[in-house]
Amino acid sequence: MRKNYRKAAGALSLAVISSLALAGCTEQQLGAYMPGQVGTSDKGDLIGTFWTNSWVVLMGVGLLAWSLVIWATVAYRRRKNETGMPGQMRYHMPVEILFTVLPIVLVAGFFAFTARDEAIAIEVTPEDERDVHIEVYGKQWAWDFNYLEVEGSEFDGGVYFEGEQGREKRDAEGKATGELQDEKLPVVYVPVGANVTFDLKSRDVAHSFWVPEFHYKLDTIPGKTNTFSITVEREGEYIGKCAELCGEYHSMMLFKVKAVSAEEYNAYIQSLRDAGQTGARGDEYNRNDQNPGTSVPEIQHEQH
Incomplete structure (x- = not known):
């Protein structure tokens, strides 16, 4: 029972700290440090939301990876009086599956959401x-x-x-x-x-x-x-x-x-x-009025 109380107290403390941290975020932080403010334009909000969500997912993956690294470092560190190499295994099927499936899911998910938002962003109004x-x-x-x-x-x-x-x-001396x-x-x-x-x-x-x-x-x-x-x-x-x-x-x-x-x-x-x-003021004011065509230019030979 005492362990359950400790777990509940720890979870509650984490929730309180997270809530306070999020409440203290500025608008710039909530916008993932993108320029401008939320609600400036329809395209800005679409792309800003995708950017923020991408960072949230990547931070989650990063936290998971670092947690596993730290856990493995602590749990399987060398103890006193231990000699030689620890017990070796050729592979661990659940871990192998996780390391294969998770990147595929992440890449497929990013691709799908990118394609969806890009299609909306480049859509031109009739x-x-x-x-x-x-x-x-x-x-x-x-x-x-x-x-x-x-x-x-x-x-x-x-x-x-x-x-x-x-x-x-220019300044008072005329310098730029x-x-x-x-x-x-x-x-x-x-x-x-x-x-x-x-x-x-x-x-x-x-x-x-x-x-x-x-x-x-x-x-x-x-x-x-x-x-x-x-x-x-x-x-x-x-x-x-x-x-x-x-x-x-x-x-x-x-x-x-x-x-x-x-x-x-x-x-x-x-x-x-x-x-x-x-x-x-249309194309008649363009500088590049000699763009190459698709035909082969004719060579003019001088008459002697």
């Missing part, structure tokens, strides 16, 4: 269900945004924003400080709660459209269009960046995403229209 459609052009070393018209949407479109390369701040002028960064507006579809393109070399707090990144490839859909749920300003090495000023290729109300979004679109920025 055209008739989109609220906002934005065409993004990466270029050395800034971003262009075309706000395309969406039939039947409450949100305006038909305008463009042409980004400029980021500029460094290594920081960018915040007001000079390209900005893309999205309405909160709306289904936004991005078409990603490149004007020159490969870039990558990455907003860390959305937990999502997709490349812009010359001659190819990559598309993804997202719904931003929390108003705010989020920093985006190019995540593909694209030349000398790659590190300065930042941009902002401003998630605003529907009224503020339409007011911004109207401000671009009032500034004469109607239509779109």
Whole structure:
């Protein structure tokens, strides 16, 4: 009976300590140290949940492995007056089965959940269900945004924003400080709660459209269009960046995403229209206008 009381007291103490530890976790810790907050975007929550659950499973496996190692080290340590090698066995069938089945189950489980969440993350909203459609052009070393018209949407479109390369701040002596002028960064507006579809393109070399707090990144490839859909749920300003090495000023290729109300979004679109920025800046402004074709070039021989 005394042993049972000890076991119950130990289990209760462990439960209390675990509860206190979890209650003291910050939001960052509960989010597995991923950037941003829970509820920022639908894709962010999907990927953040998968990331957190993966770490929980891996920590469980790690604790099990270390517990077995420590237990075996203590239980089968050499005692006093013991000499020679301990009793040897060729194999232990239950342990062999465990070491074979457990990794297979873990790999299969991770594969299944990864495939499921990836299929959801890359799913693009059909055209008739989109609220906002934005065409993004990466270029050395800034971003262009075309706000395309969406039939039947409450949100305006038909305008463009042409980004400029980021500029460094200068000190009193005119030396670069290594920081960018915040007001000079390209900005893309999205309405909160709306289904936004991005078409990603490149004007020159490969870039990558990455907003860390959305937990999502997709490349812009010359001659190819990559598309993804997202719904931003929390108003705010989020920093985006190019995540593909694209030349000398790659590190300065930042941009902002401003998630605003529907009224503020339409007011911004109207401000671009009032500034004469109607239509779109399309492929005609691309630098790589001599992409190789599929035919063999003809050799011109000089006449003598």
